[in-house]
Amino acid sequence: MxxxxxxxxxxxxxxxxxxxxxxxxxxxxxxxxxxxxxxxxxxxxxxxxxxxxxxxxxxxxxxxxxxxxxxxxxxxxxxxxxxxxxxxxxxxxxxxxxxxxxxxxxxxPVVPSFIPGYDLEGVEYVKKSYNYIKALKKKTDRAKHIVIVGGGFIGAELAEQLAMYPDKSITIIESEAYCFNKAFSGELSKIATEKLKGTKTNVLTSTLAKEVVGDNGKVTGVLLNTGETIKADLVIMAIGxxxxxxxxxxxxxxxxxxxxxxxxxxxxxxxxxxxxxxxxxxxxxxxxxxxxxxxxxxxxxx
The missing domain is CATH 3.50.50.60 (FAD/NAD(P)-binding domain)
Incomplete structure (x- = not known):
């Protein structure tokens, strides 16, 4: 040895x-x-x-x-x-x-096992792994309706990048009043959130992902605490x-x-x-x- x-x-x-x-x-x-x-x-x-x-x-x-x-x-x-x-x-x-x-x-990445449907096919994370991210990029390339849960640095930066594609619908769900709320002051978080909205990202603040819904074990959308369901063929958890x-x-x-x-x-x-x-x-x-x-x-x- x-x-x-x-x-x-x-x-x-x-x-x-x-x-x-x-x-x-x-x-x-x-x-x-x-x-x-x-x-x-x-x-x-x-x-x-x-x-x-x-x-x-x-x-x-x-x-x-x-x-x-x-x-x-x-x-x-x-x-x-x-x-x-x-x-x-x-x-x-x-x-x-x-x-x-x-x-x-x-x-x-934190796995939100408290959210029903967290383990459906089509629920992904931002892992610090070359092989995993390589596979995830292929999935984002194919996806048309992407929902990102979490409006911190990773979630917001990812949303901003994916929103560059004109054929994709990107929604970000953040439980706080503004994105980046845990990193910046309320004033700065508000400004950053408005900038994020300017990237054609659908930003939903003060909103909770109540459930990831699916059909035959595959993601079809995200049910919000407001009762609305956001269509999704890919959900990316970015909650820390x-x-x-x-x-x-x-x-x-x-x-x-x-x-x-x-x-x-x-x-x-x-x-x-x-x-x-x-x-x-x-x-x-x-x-x-x-x-x-x-x-x-x-x-x-x-």
Whole structure:
């Protein structure tokens, strides 16, 4: 079994920055980055592959800054971690040992299981996965009536891009009074919402998606709390993200109330020699000085 000084689980922005920084400062140390897919996407650019960029390969990122410094990379998802033995096993069955372990497993879309019909065929998400987004783009290319549930950054940016197609009807459903309400002030959110309406997007604020309706297991529309049903052949849920910490939970790391990995001011977990960074963990706020959970690429790479 090969043993590394440092193993990083994940290959997103935080993993790449951490890996490159660690390798640059400790060139003599052996380091391994374990990723799930060959190609990775720049998270903030995902909505723009649906129109402006057009091609997913214009929005890819990879661990080149890490490998250029001598770091190793494998594409083989981690399936099990033994923290006491300091080993992990990947899907292919190979095990690796480590001296230090870094969790950088990111976040996944919130699945609204409280909305009836959430699991119908034609209900999709904005996952940070090259293969998934590639398949989703093919579905959006075919769809004529697209409903996006959620008016935050991802939902609004996606709606704005899809509205560029003249043959598509795009509706966005937002429960708050304005889109971006949780990110901006009421005044700025109102201005941004009006701008979004100017993109030929049907923006429904102060509105709830009561049910995703379908026929023979396939989406046909979204029933609103107003009683109206919006026609849809594709529904995209964009109501936020949650830390991808199932692997950490199974391994025995302590999580907070938001399911993020609990850390100290130096990103160290409750287990010796194990750290966590990025969307999957808490982060020390620069202004507040408190540990919080902030899922932004700028925070993940700080």
């Amino acid at each position: 090969k043993i590394y000084d440092v193993i990083i689980i994940g290959a997103g922005p935080s993993a790449i920055v951490a890996g490159a920084t660690a390798k640059k400062q400790n060139p003599e140390k052996s380091m391994l980055m374990v990723k799930e897919e060959e190609k990775g996407l720049v998270p903030c650019g995902i909505p723009y592959v649906f129109y402006r960029l057009g091609n997913l390969d214009k929005n890819v990122m990879g661990p080149k800054p890490f490998t250029d410094l001598g770091g190793d990379v494998i594409v083989d998802p981690v399936e099990n971690i033994n923290l006491s033995a300091k080993t992990l096993t990947v899907k292919s069955g190979i095990s690796y040992g480590y001296d230090r372990l870094i969790f950088a497993t990111g976040s996944t 993200y949650t830390p991808n910490t199932e692997l950490a939970r199974k391994a025995g790391l302590e999580l907070n109330s938001e399911n993020a990995i609990k850390v100290d001011n130096f990103q160290r977990t409750n287990i010796k020699d194990v750290c966590a960074i990025g969307d999957c963990s808490e982060t020390l706020g620069f202004i507040t000085g408190r540990l919080d959970h902030i899922m932004l690429a700028s925070t993940a790479t700080a």
